[in-house]
Amino acid sequence: MTEIDVIKRRYGIPEEASVHIIDYSSMPTRDLMERISELKRRVGGFGDETLDEAMEVNELGSLEEELDRRTLVGEAVLSLDDDLASIMTSSRLRLLSTLTRSDWAHSVRELAVKLKRPEKSVSRDVEVLARHGLIITRDVSDSRGRRREIRVGANKLILIPDTKSVSETPEAASTTHH
Amino acid sequence: MVSLKMVKPRRIDVGERAVDGWMLKSFIWEDSETGQLLGYNHHFQRSTSSDFMEFIRLDLHKKGDPSEDSPHVHIRLEARETPVVDDSLKIFRGLLRLVPDIVEVVR
Numbered sequence: 001m002t003e004i005d006v007i008k009r010r011y012g013i014p015e016e017a018s019v020h021i022i023d024y025s026s027m028p029t030r031d032l033m034e035r036i037s038e039l040k041r042r043v044g045g046f047g048d049e050t051l052d053e054a055m056e057v058n059e060l061g062s063l064e065e066e067l068d069r070r071t072l073v074g075e076a077v078l079s080l081d082d083d084l085a086s087i088m089t090s091s092r093l094r095l096l097s098t099l100t101r102s103d104w105a106h107s108v109r110e111l112a113v114k115l116k117r118p119e120k121s122v123s124r125d126v127e128v129l130a131r132h133g134l135i136i137t138r139d140v141s142d143s144r145g146r147r148r149e150i151r152v153g154a155n156k157l158i159l160i161p162d163t164k165s166v167s168e169t170p171e172a173a174s175t176t177h178h
Numbered sequence: 179m180v181s182l183k184m185v186k187p188r189r190i191d192v193g194e195r196a197v198d199g200w201m202l203k204s205f206i207w208e209d210s211e212t213g214q215l216l217g218y219n220h221h222f223q224r225s226t227s228s229d230f231m232e233f234i235r236l237d238l239h240k241k242g243d244p245s246e247d248s249p250h251v252h253i254r255l256e257a258r259e260t261p262v263v264d265d266s267l268k269i270f271r272g273l274l275r276l277v278p279d280i281v282e283v284v285r
Contacts, residue, residue, distance in 0.1 A: 020193070058240075
């Protein structure tokens with residue numbers, strides 16, 4: 001029995017119906033975070049009158065669950081379509097290994113000193129790595145002032161080919177919603 | 179029991195199929211590892227003999243509002259020529275039994 005058969009049986013879907021699965025766990029982390037930001041901007045301003053709106057409410061909830069899961073287990077997903085060499089430069093790998101040895105780095109400045117690199121270029125690397133879920137940042141404000149703390153976001157890296165979904169009949173996913 | 183933070187969500191799109199004179203299209207969200215249901219949109223539509231389109235949608239989703247996060251129904255009637263001539267209705271679980279009557283009324 002295939003996975004599709006199990007799903008059809010679970011939800012009482014007739015044999016002849018086409019089923020298409022979108023697996024969020026194989027969505028690159030960068031795409032996941034960008035989609036969450038986009039949906040948050042839009043969902044805040046509408047209800048669930050149309051099918052598109054109602055679907056986006058469900059999609060946002062599910063994508064946030066997936067991001068929470070990845071954060072908790074320390075997982076990042078990169079697509080082989082990305083230019084990996086341009087993301088994982090030797091400087092960034094060194095930055096990541098520095099973070100591996102500690103918990104939260106207290107600021108970009110502290111990290112730059114440790115790496116003996118200019119603060120500006122470390123800041124840019126932090127931004128790129130955070131965009132892919134490889135590190136996590138948090139803004140802190142205390143007696144020492146305001147700063148951005150940094151720690152490793154993922155200790156497990158998953159590389160995926162361009163297969164964002166498993167599908168019995170890919171053409172079944174309609175784009176016409178009311 | 180699966181922790182809410184450890185859900186591995188996926189979306190299941192079910193292609194259009196005919197059900198009792200309606201065309202039904204379904205989207206279901208579930209945990210891919212346990213099958214736990216996270217949400218759904220079941221979208222029914224049909225055209226009437228009087229140039230109207232009828233839409234009924236059964237929704238379950240989490241918006242963070244308890245009054246919204248239970249199964250509910252949206253009903254919508256549209257004229258083919260002039261979109262959205264009539265109002266749409268939103269009905270919650272306790273009123274689901276009234277759906278057939280309401281559809282009759284809006285027709």
